[in-house]
Amino acid sequence: xxxxxxCLATLSxxxxxxxxxxKQFEEGPFSHFYQASFGSIYPALGTLLEKGLVACREEExxxxxxxKIYSLTDAGMGAFKKALQKKPSADKIRSESLVMFFFxxxxxxxxxxxxxDNYLNCFRQKLEFIESLEPESLPDGRLFxxxxxxxxxxxxxxxxxxxxxQLFGGKVTEQTDCQ
Amino acid sequence: xxxxxxCLATLSxxxxxxxxxxKQFEEGPFSHFYQASFGSIYPALGTLLEKGLVACREEExxxxxxxKIYSLTDAGMGAFKKALQKKPSADKIRSESLVMFFFxxxxxxxxxxxxxDNYLNCFRQKLEFIESLEPESLPDGRLFxxxxxxxxxxxxxxxxxxxxxQLFGGKVTEQTDCQ
DNA sequence: ACCGGCATGTAACGGGTTACATGATTTT
DNA sequence: AAAATCATGTAACCCGTTACATGCCGGT
Numbered sequence: 541x542x543x544x545x546x547c548l549a550t551l552s553x554x555x556x557x558x559x560x561x562x563k564q565f566e567e568g569p570f571s572h573f574y575q576a577s578f579g580s581i582y583p584a585l586g587t588l589l590e591k592g593l594v595a596c597r598e599e600e601x602x603x604x605x606x607x608k609i610y611s612l613t614d615a616g617m618g619a620f621k622k623a624l625q626k627k628p629s630a631d632k633i634r635s636e637s638l639v640m641f642f643f644x645x646x647x648x649x650x651x652x653x654x655x656x657d658n659y660l661n662c663f664r665q666k667l668e669f670i671e672s673l674e675p676e677s678l679p680d681g682r683l684f685x686x687x688x689x690x691x692x693x694x695x696x697x698x699x700x701x702x703x704x705x706q707l708f709g710g711k712v713t714e715q716t717d718c719q
Numbered sequence: 720x721x722x723x724x725x726c727l728a729t730l731s732x733x734x735x736x737x738x739x740x741x742k743q744f745e746e747g748p749f750s751h752f753y754q755a756s757f758g759s760i761y762p763a764l765g766t767l768l769e770k771g772l773v774a775c776r777e778e779e780x781x782x783x784x785x786x787k788i789y790s791l792t793d794a795g796m797g798a799f800k801k802a803l804q805k806k807p808s809a810d811k812i813r814s815e816s817l818v819m820f821f822f823x824x825x826x827x828x829x830x831x832x833x834x835x836d837n838y839l840n841c842f843r844q845k846l847e848f849i850e851s852l853e854p855e856s857l858p859d860g861r862l863f864x865x866x867x868x869x870x871x872x873x874x875x876x877x878x879x880x881x882x883x884x885q886l887f888g889g890k891v892t893e894q895t896d897c898q
Numbered sequence: 899a900c901c902g903g904c905a906t907g908t909a910a911c912g913g914g915t916t917a918c919a920t921g922a923t924t925t926t
Numbered sequence: 927a928a929a930a931t932c933a934t935g936t937a938a939c940c941c942g943t944t945a946c947a948t949g950c951c952g953g954t
Contacts, residue, residue, distance in 0.1 A: 558906070559904070569821070582907055603904095604948095605905045605906040605948085605949085606905085624830070628814075632754070634753055635753075635810040638751075638810075638864055639720060639752065639753065643799075645858050655806075662809065662810075679823075684882060684886045685821045688875060688879070692874050698870070699870040707860065721912095721914090737933080737934070757934085758917090759913075761934070783933050784934045786932090900954090908945100908946080908947085909946080911943085912943080914940090918935105918936080918937085919937105921932100922931105922933100924931075926928085
């Protein structure tokens with residue numbers, strides 16, 4: 541699933557500019573399982589426009605480039621639904637933090653503690669964010685994804701909190717409360 | 720963290736050929752959080768050899784190319800430890816299945832059920848595999864990673880089983896037991 | 899005075915995947 | 927007879943990130 545398809549997906553939730561789409565990738569409900577940068581989004585929107593899968597209306601602005609508001613065409617919606625029919629590929633995960641935990645014995649205690657604190661914090665923030673999405677307003681699929689997100693974040697947080705000592709190999713390490 | 724570093728990581732667990740390393744990426748304990756193909760591994764090993772970070776001894780074989788068994792040099796171990804000191808980047812996740820659940824309302828029930836069954840199965844298999852690694856023989860870090868893996872797999876499986884109906888929007892759908 | 903947010907875009911670069919080329923041996 | 931496993935490697939390609947270019951406005 542490439543950025544083009546993800547743009548269609550985002551636009552199915554409402555009209556948006558390239559800038560908006562980028563923001564949705566880093567702050568919106570997709571942020572957990574997908575990300576993309578300007579360098580891929582703008583060209584993608586251009587291609588989609590050529591193919592007639594999105595429409596574009598320009599809104600003049602003073603002092604900054606005209607806003608190009610994209611919206612999904614019927615053809616675009618069709619293309620998106622078609623993309624959803626393909627067998628999904630397996631999840632692709634790359635976690636440098638897990639690699640570091642895996643090789644914890646080669647690391648300084650201080651570095652390891654930083655990685656641990658940071659990683660735990662990530663999940664706490666992610667959880668907080670996901671929970672901030674009001675469940676009442678979500679359609680079934682999004683509710684399900686929300687539930688999966690909270691469930692797995694909670695599991696990670698709980699395990700990390702309960703097994704902190706295991707990672708630091710029984711050595712007595714001071715808590716890093718501040719920071 | 721690029722393939723070169725991951726090759727060093729793999730070799731720190733024992734000598735291996737390019738072919739072995741590939742297998743470890745798809746079957747070994749890394750498979751959950753990293754993957755790589757021949758097209759990246761062989762060139763990576765070549766570069767590492769040039770830089771003196773790995774050594775290579777050849778073993779003649781009949782009927783197939785000579786086996787090139789790589790091992791980590793002291794310099795290689797040093798480079799790997801250095802790589803572990805860098806601040807890890809955030810996890811990168813791409814899950815087409817989650818995108819599909821998110822947009823479940825645009826999908827056929829049959830396709831959706833396939834995606835659901837498949838995804839659930841993935842986690843069951845992953846869990847089974849992780850649990851097959853004997854905890855006694857693992858150093859602390861690997862034990863911790865193993866624990867995180869089981870915890871998050873269990874959470875996903877449980878949530879999916881308990882909320883199956885939610886995804887299918889209350890519609891009565893027959894179980895797909897066989898297949 | 900400077901930084902962050904808004905807003906678009908391009909070009910260079912990096913990195914990895916896919917597919918190809920080769921070929922014996924074992925399993926189905 | 928076909929497919930999978932073992933074993934290496936290359937080249938074309940895809941896709942995406944990073945960095946750059948431009949420029950105003952509002953807040954600190």
